[in-house]
Amino acid sequence: ELKVEQNPLFLSMQEGKNYTIYCNYSTTSDRLYWYRQDPGKSLESLFVLLSNGAVKQEGRLMASLDTKARLSTLHITAAVHDLSATYFCAVKNTGNQFYFGTGTSLTVIP
Amino acid sequence: KAGVTQTPRYLIKTRGQQVTLSCSPISGHRSVSWYQQTPGQGLQFLFEYFSETQRNKGNFPGRFSGRQFSNSRSEMNVSTLELGDSALYLCASSLATSGGKETQYFGPGTRLLVL
Numbered sequence: 001e002l003k004v005e006q007n008p009l010f011l012s013m014q015e016g017k018n019y020t021i022y023c024n025y026s027t028t029s030d031r032l033y034w035y036r037q038d039p040g041k042s043l044e045s046l047f048v049l050l051s052n053g054a055v056k057q058e059g060r061l062m063a064s065l066d067t068k069a070r071l072s073t074l075h076i077t078a079a080v081h082d083l084s085a086t087y088f089c090a091v092k093n094t095g096n097q098f099y100f101g102t103g104t105s106l107t108v109i110p
Numbered sequence: 111k112a113g114v115t116q117t118p119r120y121l122i123k124t125r126g127q128q129v130t131l132s133c134s135p136i137s138g139h140r141s142v143s144w145y146q147q148t149p150g151q152g153l154q155f156l157f158e159y160f161s162e163t164q165r166n167k168g169n170f171p172g173r174f175s176g177r178q179f180s181n182s183r184s185e186m187n188v189s190t191l192e193l194g195d196s197a198l199y200l201c202a203s204s205l206a207t208s209g210g211k212e213t214q215y216f217g218p219g220t221r222l223l224v225l
Contacts, residue, residue, distance in 0.1 A: 001169075
């Protein structure tokens with residue numbers, strides 16, 4: 001079974017700082033997804049990464065994919081309070097099943 | 111365009127009962143997937159339906175079943191409820207184009223509490 005690990009699980013960062021969330025997965029896949037979930041809410045799609053070396057950016061968030069290392073990163077630049085949420089990565093296996101990471105709970109403090 | 115809707119939003123059942131949850135996808139979306147989210151196990155894939163056929167299934171017991179109708183609306187059923195079935199059940203729809211490029215759009219979820 002495909003395993004997806006995220007770290008850190010919890011992240012508290014000051015406004016204006018940069019940080020990176022890591023997502024490792026255990027088997028070959030070239031489809032990786034990032035989602036955001038606010039407390040008590042559903043998931044919102046952030047990025048879809050479909051090839052080795054793919055990089056996507058939206059505002060203060062940038063996601064990248066290295067399929068050879070089986071690693072994706074979500075980089076946060078100059079964090080603001082509105083980015084406080086839980087971030088999930090998910091990988092689709094060859095059988096088209098989604099496997100989600102454990103989530104990273106991000107708190108941005110003034 | 112209306113988003114993914116799920117009904118009911120909250121549900122309380124007792125052990126041994128059964129429950130049916132409903133999901134209406136975004137208009138034009140033919141794929142509907144179901145997920146269970148719990149604090150202990152995180153987000154787990156239940157199954158995916160496409161054109162009224164179950165296309166993929168996660169590692170859940172047979173008590174969990176689903177179906178999809180011709181209008182792409184989907185239902186999932188859990189029979190003989192157990193305490194451990196208490197969870198947030200999320201439905202997601204997508205266009206399901208070839209190559210897996212599609213983005214999933216999630217509904218607000220149904221929060222099920224089993225007493």
